[in-house]
Amino acid sequence: MSKGNKSKIDNLGRVVIPKSIRKALGIEQNDEISMYVEDNKLIISKGFKSCSLCGNTEVNYQLNDKLLCKSCVEGIKGL
Numbered sequence: 001m002s003k004g005n006k007s008k009i010d011n012l013g014r015v016v017i018p019k020s021i022r023k024a025l026g027i028e029q030n031d032e033i034s035m036y037v038e039d040n041k042l043i044i045s046k047g048f049k050s051c052s053l054c055g056n057t058e059v060n061y062q063l064n065d066k067l068l069c070k071s072c073v074e075g076i077k078g079l
């Protein structure tokens with residue numbers, strides 16, 4: 001993975017995803033991407049990340065290939 005890409009954030013908070021990265025991830029115009037913070041880093045991924053149980057977009061846990069939010073995990077713990 002290339003680490004040499006630099007972008008500046010404009011006054012509206014927008015950033016351009018370099019073409020080489022879009023190409024590598026198969027991201028095209030009008031594709032939906034999701035952004036989240038993990039280990040103090042901004043992660044941008046293709047598609048939408050949401051809890052497998054309730055659809056909450058604030059995902060805190062991953063179990064195998066399932067993503068889970070905090071409230072569902074708390075709920076499971078209480079079973």
Ligand SMILES: [Zn+2]
Pocket residue numbers: 051052053054055056068069070071072073
């Ligand atoms: Zn959930």
